[in-house]
Amino acid sequence: MELFDILVSATFWAAVLRIASPLIFATMGELICERAGVLNLGIEGIMVAGAFAGWIAVYAGLPLWGGVAVAFGAGVAFGLLHGLLTVPLGLSQHVAGIGITMLATAATYFAYRVALPEVSSPPKITAFQPTGWAVLGSQTVLTWAALATVAVTGWVLWRTPLGLALRAAGENPAAVEAQGLPVHALRMGAVAVGSGLMAVGGSFLTLSAFNSFFFEMVNGRGWVCIALVVFGAWRPGRALLGALLFAGFDAFQIRLQQTSLGAGLPYQLFLAMPYLLSVLALVVMSRRTEVPAALMTPYNKGER
Amino acid sequence: MAEILRLDGITKRFGPVLANDDISFALNEGEVLALLGENGAGKTTLMNILFGHYMADAGTVTVAGTPLPPGQPGAALEAGVGMVHQHFTLAGNLSVLDNVMLGTRPLFSLRAGRRAARARLAELSGRFGLAVDPDARVADLSVGERQRVEILKALYRDARVLILDEPTAVLTPQEVEALFATIRKAVAQGLAVVFISHKLGEVMAVADRVVILRRGAKVAEMRSAETDRHRLAEAMVGAEITPPDVPPAVPGEVLFRLDRVSTAGTPGLRAASLALRAGTITGIAGVSGNGQRALADLLSGLEVPVEGRAELMGAGLGIWSPRRAVGAGIARIPEDRHATGAIADFDLTGNAMLEDYHRPPMSRRGWLDRRAARRRAEEIIARYDVRCPGPATPIRLLSGGNMQKLILGRVLEAGPRIILAAQPTRGLDIGAVTYVHRQLLAARARGAAVLLISEDLDELRALSDVIHAIHDGELSPAFARGEITVKELGLWMAGQGGRDAA
Numbered sequence: 001m002e003l004f005d006i007l008v009s010a011t012f013w014a015a016v017l018r019i020a021s022p023l024i025f026a027t028m029g030e031l032i033c034e035r036a037g038v039l040n041l042g043i044e045g046i047m048v049a050g051a052f053a054g055w056i057a058v059y060a061g062l063p064l065w066g067g068v069a070v071a072f073g074a075g076v077a078f079g080l081l082h083g084l085l086t087v088p089l090g091l092s093q094h095v096a097g098i099g100i101t102m103l104a105t106a107a108t109y110f111a112y113r114v115a116l117p118e119v120s121s122p123p124k125i126t127a128f129q130p131t132g133w134a135v136l137g138s139q140t141v142l143t144w145a146a147l148a149t150v151a152v153t154g155w156v157l158w159r160t161p162l163g164l165a166l167r168a169a170g171e172n173p174a175a176v177e178a179q180g181l182p183v184h185a186l187r188m189g190a191v192a193v194g195s196g197l198m199a200v201g202g203s204f205l206t207l208s209a210f211n212s213f214f215f216e217m218v219n220g221r222g223w224v225c226i227a228l229v230v231f232g233a234w235r236p237g238r239a240l241l242g243a244l245l246f247a248g249f250d251a252f253q254i255r256l257q258q259t260s261l262g263a264g265l266p267y268q269l270f271l272a273m274p275y276l277l278s279v280l281a282l283v284v285m286s287r288r289t290e291v292p293a294a295l296m297t298p299y300n301k302g303e304r
Numbered sequence: 305m306a307e308i309l310r311l312d313g314i315t316k317r318f319g320p321v322l323a324n325d326d327i328s329f330a331l332n333e334g335e336v337l338a339l340l341g342e343n344g345a346g347k348t349t350l351m352n353i354l355f356g357h358y359m360a361d362a363g364t365v366t367v368a369g370t371p372l373p374p375g376q377p378g379a380a381l382e383a384g385v386g387m388v389h390q391h392f393t394l395a396g397n398l399s400v401l402d403n404v405m406l407g408t409r410p411l412f413s414l415r416a417g418r419r420a421a422r423a424r425l426a427e428l429s430g431r432f433g434l435a436v437d438p439d440a441r442v443a444d445l446s447v448g449e450r451q452r453v454e455i456l457k458a459l460y461r462d463a464r465v466l467i468l469d470e471p472t473a474v475l476t477p478q479e480v481e482a483l484f485a486t487i488r489k490a491v492a493q494g495l496a497v498v499f500i501s502h503k504l505g506e507v508m509a510v511a512d513r514v515v516i517l518r519r520g521a522k523v524a525e526m527r528s529a530e531t532d533r534h535r536l537a538e539a540m541v542g543a544e545i546t547p548p549d550v551p552p553a554v555p556g557e558v559l560f561r562l563d564r565v566s567t568a569g570t571p572g573l574r575a576a577s578l579a580l581r582a583g584t585i586t587g588i589a590g591v592s593g594n595g596q597r598a599l600a601d602l603l604s605g606l607e608v609p610v611e612g613r614a615e616l617m618g619a620g621l622g623i624w625s626p627r628r629a630v631g632a633g634i635a636r637i638p639e640d641r642h643a644t645g646a647i648a649d650f651d652l653t654g655n656a657m658l659e660d661y662h663r664p665p666m667s668r669r670g671w672l673d674r675r676a677a678r679r680r681a682e683e684i685i686a687r688y689d690v691r692c693p694g695p696a697t698p699i700r701l702l703s704g705g706n707m708q709k710l711i712l713g714r715v716l717e718a719g720p721r722i723i724l725a726a727q728p729t730r731g732l733d734i735g736a737v738t739y740v741h742r743q744l745l746a747a748r749a750r751g752a753a754v755l756l757i758s759e760d761l762d763e764l765r766a767l768s769d770v771i772h773a774i775h776d777g778e779l780s781p782a783f784a785r786g787e788i789t790v791k792e793l794g795l796w797m798a799g800q801g802g803r804d805a806a
Contacts, residue, residue, distance in 0.1 A: 159416055161409040164398075168406050171395030177357075178393040179407030179457075180378030290397050 002259045012251055014138045018209055020247035021139075022047070024146040025201030026225040027232070027239045028153045029075075029194040034229055035157060036190035037170035037294045041097025042082045043198050044222030045104030048215070049074050050199025052108045055206035055213040056115055058125045064207055068142070071203035072196040078104050079195025083188040090298030101222070109215065127211040142208040147240075149197065154236040166190055170292035173299035183299050198222070224278065231282050234292060245281065249274035308333045308496045309354075309385075309465050314363035316349055323349040324360070325521040331465065336487060336497045338511035338528070340504075340540055342733040343704075346520040347500045348390070351467050355387045356380040367465065386458025390469040392450050396443035400436055400453050401425060404460050421460075428459050432489050433482075447591060448479040455486065466490060467498045472506055476591055477761065477794030484510050502540070504533040505762075516540055541734050548742045551749070553769040556582030558618075559722050559753040560603070565612035566777075567602060571595040574777040575612065580722060580753035585744065587768030588757040588779075590797050592727075595777035596757045597639065600726045603755060604636045605629030617721075630659050632722075635715035639726035639757070641704070645711050648700035652692060653681040655699045656714050684713030689739075705736030712743050723747055726757045741767060761790055775799040 006012055026047055033040040040046075054071035058064055078100055085096040116122070128140035157163035165186055168176045173183040201221075206213045224246060232239025253270040256262050262270065309331040316324040323346045331337050341347045352358045354365050359375040366372070367383040380387075394403050405421050425438050434452040442450060451471060458466055468487075472480045487497055487510055501507050507514055508528055516524040516539045524539040537545055560580040567573045573595050580586050590596055601607035602614070605626035614621050616632055629636070636659075638645040646655045657666045657677045665676045681695035688709045692702055699707055708728065715723070725744060729737040744754055744767065758764050764771060771788065773780040773796030780796040788796075795801045 159414075161405070161407075161413055161416055162411045164402055164406055164416065165411060168395045168398060168402070171397050172393060174391075175393040175395050175403065175406065177377065178387070178389065180376075180381045181407045181411075293396055 002261070003256075006252060006255045006259075011138075012255060015251040015254075016244060016247045017139055017143050018247075019250050020243045021143045021146040021208070022201040022204040022221060023225055023228065023243040023246065024240060025149060025204060026198040026222060027201075027228045027243055028149050028236060029197030029201065030225050030229045031194075031232070031234060031236060031239055032153060032157075032166070032197070033079075033191050033194035034295055035170045035234055035292055036166045036187045036194075037173065037292055037297065037299075038083070038086055038187055038191050039093040039097060039296050040079070040082060040100075040191060040194060040198075041094060041226070042078055042100025042104060042195065043097075043225055044218060044220070045101030045108075046075050046078045046195050046198040047202030047205075047218045047222050049078060049104040049108050050202030051206045051217060052112060052202075052213055053199065054203030055125060056111070058207065059123060064126075064128055067207050068200055068203055071199045071207075075196040075199025075202075076192045078199075079192040080188065082195065083191035086298065087184050087187045087191070090300060093296050105215075112213075112215075122212045122214065124212045125207075127206075128208040140208045142204050146201075146204070150236045150240045157236070167292070169299075170294055173294055173297075177299075187299075198225075201225075224275075227278060227282055231278070233290070242278075242281070246274055246278050249277045306333050307331070308368055309498075310366040311350075311354065312364045312366070314350060314353055314365070315361050316346075316353060316358060317361055322520050324353065325519075326363070327517070327520075327522045328363075329515050329522065329525065331496045331498065333464070333494050333496050334491045335513065336491055336499055336511045338507040338514045339498060339500045339517065340502065340507050340514050340536060341517035342502055342540060343731055344519075344733065345517040345540075347517055348469060349520075350517070351387065351469055351498070351500060354380070355385060355467065381461055384462055384464035385467065386455075386461060386463030386465065387467040388451065388454040388458060388469060388471060390471075390473065392454055394442045394450055394453060397441065399439050399441055400445075400456075401438040403442055403453055404438075404457050406457075408461060425456065425460065428456055431493075432456075432459060432486055434459075434486060447474045447593075448476070448482070451475070451479075451483070452486075459490075463495065465496045465498065467500070469500045470502075471499070472501065472503065473759070474591060476797045477790050478798060480506070504536050504540075507536065508533060518542055537734075545734055545738065547766065548738060548745055550745060550766065553585075553748065554583045554751075555769070556751060558582075559616070560755075561615040562602075562609075563613045563615070565602070565609045565614050567598045567607050568610050569598060569607070571777045572598045572607075572610075573602065573779075576774075576777070576779040578772065578779060579782075580755055581770075582721070582751045582753050583748060584769040585748050585754040585756050585767050586782075587764040587771040588755065588774050589761060589764050589771060589793055590757075590759070590774035592759055594774050594797075596726065596774060598777065599755075599774070600636075600639060600724055600757060603629065603634060603722070603724045604638070605634075633718070633720045635718070635720035635723045635752075637708075637711055637715060637723070637725045637728045639730075641707055641711055646699045646707060649698055651681075651698055652685065652690070652695045652702075652710060653677050655710060656681040656684055656695075659714065660718075680717075684710060684717060687717075688713035688743075705732045705739075708732060708736065708740065712740065716743060716747060719750070720747075721752055723752050723754045724757075725754060727759065728756070729758070729760065729763060737763075761793065765790070773797045773801060775801075 030040055030043055050071040053074035054067040057070035058067035082096055082100045085091045086093045128142055130138045131141055165181050169183055169186045176183050205217050228239050228242040231242040253273045257267050257270050307330050312328050314324050314327045339347050353360045356375055356377040364371050373379050404425055422438055429435055434456055436449055436452050499511055511528045514526050514528050558579045558581050562576050562578040564575040564577055565573055566575055598607055605624050605628055608624050660666050678695055690706050690709045728740050748754055769785050770782045772782055773793055775797055780801050
């Protein structure tokens with residue numbers, strides 16, 4: 001009975017959307033990168049950097065949207081670095097991506113210490129407030145922006161010439177080249193914009209979900225997004241569904257811990273639940289998916 | 305007719321290799337020009353320069369009176385040059401329409417304009433006889449259909465010059481006919497076509513004029529109406545080529561037999577029956593990807609029957625593996641010599657001992673005998689005329705023909721009873737092709753049973769005593785030499801044999 005009560009409570013659904021928002025931004029970012037043929041394992045670090053950059057910008061006096069823009073810019077910068085390594089230089093996308101994650105995390109830590117040398121606990125800012133709009137009024141405007149991002153990503157990828165070129169770059173870059181389009185520029189652009197979205201996803205944590213910055217706050221969400229892209233079969237709508245599902249599990253387990261059932265079981269079990277269920281869903285859903293054929297394949301003009 | 309394309313003094317070097325040496329020719333509207341030459345003669349390099357994939361060291365390309373800026377595929381496309389590459393440049397997971405539309409609209413427009421594109425594609429399909437479903441996923445299309453998409457892509461962009469790079473290599477004879485019909489329709493409407501090939505028959509059939517390249521230089525230019533295959537061949541090779549004599553076969557006992565054998569995998573064999581007799585060459589004709597690999601793998605021990613019975617020298621296969629296949633005296637000339645025939649970074653000595661390194665005389669009590677291995681390599685180099693600096697050369701530095709000679713030597717030295725020759729002449733020049741043919745015929749004369757899998761119908765019909773067509777894993781009945789026409793064979797290759805083979 002308690003389980004049912006959880007599922008029909010408005011706060012549960014509000015929590016689902018709140019937990020899903022950063023995942024939605026970052027998943028769309030990763031999806032754009034991978035559709036163009038570049039795996040971006042820098043996502044975890046870029047989210048950390050975005051969370052910090054947005055927060056410190058607002059702390060320094062910028063408006064909240066300014067913070068989001070700064071986070072996006074930080075993401076673009078790391079994305080360009082990842083793109084430089086993997087697109088024109090053609091390095092291993094795995095290695096470069098993990099390197100970006102380590103670099104972005106360390107650089108954030110460094111910047112934090114430089115900016116705030118003497119504080120023991122990070123200062124708080126005034127974050128985005130609930131809109132109070134009719135349906136799900138407890139959400140901030142950033143959540144609505146996340147949902148809009150899904151629609152825009154879908155539109156661009158499937159309804160515009162640019163999207164067609166990006167998807168083709170991830171399927172067969174030689175075909176793109178043969179049509180006189182610049183493969184490297186397309187891929188670099190996709191990685192830059194995708195990384196920007198990842199960073200915005202990170203900044204949601206500091207500018208909307210919470211009002212301060214902690215290092216552990218991204219906590220593996222980047223890796224979850226990598227899985228969500230696969231789960232979503234590289235389609236924005238299905239990836240959104242995956243993000244909501246994961247967030248649903250997460251919100252559910254927190255509430256489950258407070259029930260009589262939760263009292264009898266170790267809480268770590270509940271923490272692991274969304275991940276376990278995600279793995280399960282991944283296995284079921286991704287059997288027959290069409291991976292972008294040129295994902296992780298560098299393209300060099302004049303080579304076969 | 306007005307001149308549409310002119311190449312002037314095109315020269316291109318790759319390091320010390322002169323790939324194109326001062327090549328010039330011109331092309332008129334409504335004309336088919338064949339560019340004929342062996343592999344490595346510089347045809348593809350020349351077309352890549354024309355299309356802007358490569359930059360020429362010297363020379364100019366002029367389209368309709370305007371010189372093209374070098375190294376810009378976009379400019380070539382703009383000027384109306386369309387290229388159908390030998391390896392198609394299509395995105396498999398996208399639809400036909402998407403592939404055709406790619407890059408035809410400004411990138412940052414808000415709409416794709418699919419409806420107009422669809423109408424235009426349908427109009428072009430009808431006008432040039434290139435039927436294809438615009439919503440089909442390219443990966444689901446046959447090779448012939450994919451080629452139609454490639455041609456449509458070029459036509460969609462208002463190509464005035466259409467370059468077809470070895471367009472018939474992967475087609476059945478009927479598909480070749482359809483392609484030729486399309487080419488004729490295109491030139492009748494004023495397009496100009498450059499047809500790149502090394503197949504003399506096709507060049508004579510479709511071209512108005514022939515430009516012949518040899519070792520990067522233009523050696524001749526003739527009107528096809530004023531020449532014949534023999535003269536073209538001589539100009540292309542630079543020497544007289546005499547095909548090997550094929551004496552009558554002396555068939556012996558059946559050494560390998562398949563009785564309604566199926567294998568796993570797609571495309572696997574489906575209820576295939578076959579008998580390889582001593583002293584004969586059995587040819588398998590088919591468009592690649594129709595189960596040839598499964599057949600070759602079965603004979604090499606990489607694949608096992610899941611249904612039906614396979615017999616080796618009259619007995620069942622037992623536990624079948626590559627090592628047992630080698631042990632039973634099956635010589636394997638693999639389809640992809642780079643991927644499965646040799647280890648690129650090993651030297652010739654290492655590659656020469658790949659199949660029996662674990663047995664005397666190559667190794668004793670678990671130790672390799674490097675000296676014996678080196679002697680073997682030297683023997684093969686001498687006897688099979690492998691041109692190389694020495695047995696310590698990494699095999700990747702050899703040309704395809706010389707690599708193939710080493711593989712031939714490796715498998716033929718042991719005097720095998722059964723020889724699997726999968727695409728043994730693919731990518732070789734005429735000299736090397738003739739050499740391989742002679743070696744296979746010599747093995748046949750010694751009493752070996754040869755299974756020859758090839759896409760080259762001329763080769764198959766010249767060498768095979770018995771011929772089967774393969775389509776989607778099914779083998780046609782066996783036809784004796786001269787019993788089947790190319791047209792009938794083509795129908796079997798398309799899976800329509802025996803129905804209306806009139």
